[in-house]
Amino acid sequence: MKTRLSAAGATVLALLVAVLAFGQPAHAAAGFSVAGGKLYDANGAEFIMRGVNHAHTWYPQQTSSFADVKALGANTVRVVLSSGDRWTRNTNADVANVISLCKTNRLICVLEVHDTTGYGEQSEAITLARAVDYWLSLADVLSGQERYVIVNIGNEPYGNYNYGSWATDNATAIKRLRAAGLTHTIMVDAPNWGQDWGFFMRDNAASVFAADPARNTVFSVHMYGVYDTAAEISDYLGRFRAAGLPIVVGEFGFNHSDGNPDEDTILSYSQANGIGWLGWSWSGNGGGVEYLDLATNFNPASLTEWGQRLFNGANGIRQTAREASVFGGTPPPTTPPSTTPPPTTPPPTTPPPTTPSPSGGCAAAYTVTNQWQGGFQGEVRVTAGARAITGWTVGWTFANGQHVTQSWNVALTSNGTTVTARNADYNGRLAAGASASFGFLGSWTGTNSPPVLSCTAS
Structure with a gap:
């Protein structure tokens, strides 16, 4: 189901007033923080996600995937987990290992609970409250990882019906997590299977942000067939920017069963406006959407058409990703053997030319x-x-x-x-x-x- 975006400016004004009313977001001392609609790492450096989703809960043996996506230049991986309600529970030890793999490969880890997908439309889907229970059960694993981990409460937590409690449920979930001592940046998914065609997240994001005592929440929209024109993409993302609210494209593809998303505009607009994104997904898709695999059979040397576009195309990962400063540097991206020839001449070793910095210049x-x-x-x-x-x-x-x-x-x-x-x-x-x-x-x-x-x- 899809609808077209209007050009009305009333929503932008309402969001902007709401954001200004509760002031500048506070910075979390130990990890990621949000200010002025942007995400900052623990060193205070702006961080823009450039990465992929990885279906870990269904392919737990594919642990080499973390190193593979890093080698292709990604700075973030969004990891699919299960609370055990719909699929096999990812244990505390398993999640600890996922975080370790992310850190070893200098990737920021966005962890999400997938069991909430389509709540209100799929009978087996769980509530956000149940997802919070799972996060609280991982308290010992998450503690101390605020510099490297972002907590995505629940994937696509409502389908196309009965999503009127989205704002209240998310606000309550955030407050429970904060009350339990979780200080990580929290990511909130949109309703309508993540696509927010009803604009419910767009129109209520400011109130959810205000409900977070830490003012450390990021919003995530999933862009598939609803976003098949440049106008729809720029209008939706632009309203969050104008309101000073942090937005990322948590999932998107270059094709989909509900339409053909305009991935070129998603990439170019995000790059021009400092918006993070995470492509769906590394490998292992089924059910008729196998075309969304970025790599064939988890093989980084066998990128699909979508994988070549996302990693090596204009405004893609290799061109735009910058490693989080908490890892202590920004190594150059690895060159895939199937694309650009490897370096044959070493970079200059002399100090780079630097202009003087006059007072105020x-x-x-x-x-x-x-x-x-x-x-x-x-x-x-x-x-x-x-x-x-x-x-x-x-x-x-x-x-x-x-x-x-x-x-x-x-x-x-x-x-x-x-x-x-x-x-x-x-x-x-x-x-x-x-x-x-x-x-x-x-x-x-x-x-x-x-x-x-x-x-x-x-």
Whole structure:
């Protein structure tokens, strides 16, 4: 079932007023936190999910999947768990091992209970209250993992009927989890099998956010056939952005039985606006939706058409994912053997060129993070000076005929070998000494020496 989005602005205004009324969200001291509609890791660095869903509860033996999706560049994995009500319960020891696998592979772990799927429409589905019982039974496993784990209370907790209690039930669930001492960021799924075609999450998200004593809740919409046009996608996600409420696309595909979602717009709009997403799903789909497998038979060397699009396509994982800073660095993504040739020339070992940082200005540092014959990946980190800035522009001219072919987290233009890079609307405001980074792919022949950068702040 689907419906079309309207262009009315009343909902945006109502959401914005509600958010402003209860003020700036508080930061959780030990783990992830939410502020200004964005997600921040425990170091205070903005974190944008770029990852996949993995059906662990049905394929518990596929533990190598965590390393495989990391090797393809993902920074997050959403893990399917069961409370034992519909499928075999994932034990405390099993969930502890899942968290360990995520941490070992430097992945942020979004854990979700799948037994709630379609409540109100499927008789075997459980309530959010029952899902909370399961989370509370995992208290010893979750404690101390706030830096690495986000708790998704229940997957698609209502079908297309009887979802009028969505807001109340989620608010009650969040309060129970907080009262029990859980301080993790909480993720809340939309009704209507996650797609929110009735706009019930959209119109009630502010009240659910306000019900969280920690102001540390993220909302998740699942985008399948309902979201088959660019207008529907940008309107829905844009209303959360305008209201200052955190939104992620917790599931989406490139095809579906209820229609053909516009995955290109989901990816491009999310990248332009700093919105996280998690593609469905790594492998093991059945029931007629096998086309949603990203890898054939869990084999990372055998990506499907959907897998190639999500990992290696424009605005995909390899191009846009950035590892959470809690892991202590951002290694370059591994190059799959089936796509770009592996590096044959090592990146430069000399210190990257850096512009000076005058009082109140900015500095920019240029680094080649990966290089192969004819191509390379670069990163530029912009750092504010002694005063906060509201925007920045970085410029340079390549000396050896290099050209930028793709970029992310920036508005970048090229005129021959001269490049001008301006901040995106979500990463221009920097506190004194704070940094933002953007990346790009480029081509080169012969020599790939780093350019000298200029940085201008506003």
